[in-house]
Amino acid sequence: MPVKYRCRHCETEIGTLPFDADDTIRKLHLFEVGEVDDYIxxxxxxxxxVHCICEHCEDSLRQFPDYYALKKWLQ
Ligand SMILES: [Zn+2]
Structure with a gap:
């Protein structure tokens, strides 16, 4: 099964892995976020x-961390 990467903030599809990389993703993301089930x-x-963050949102997040924290709580 392909694995889709989607931005959790703006819903932009970042990319697709054309194979079942579920185990690999879990290992990769485990170290970064801890609660993997929230992201996959x-x-x-x-x-x-996989709900991650695109480059655009990452930049915005750095510039406006308060806005994104608020948006996350509202969703
Ligand atoms: Zn985004």
Whole structure:
């Protein structure tokens, strides 16, 4: 199953891994975020979506950390 990368802030699709890299992703993200299940979503068809952050939002986050913290709480 392909693994999609989607920005958790602006919903932009960042990219797709054309193979089932679920285990690899879990290992990679485990060190970064801890709560992997908050970031990796599986739908009923078995598709995996990884919610990460795109370059655009990462830049904005650095410039306006308060805005993104607020938006996260509201969602
Ligand atoms: Zn984004």
């Amino acid at each position: 979503e599986k739908n009923e068809r078995g598709d995996t979506t």
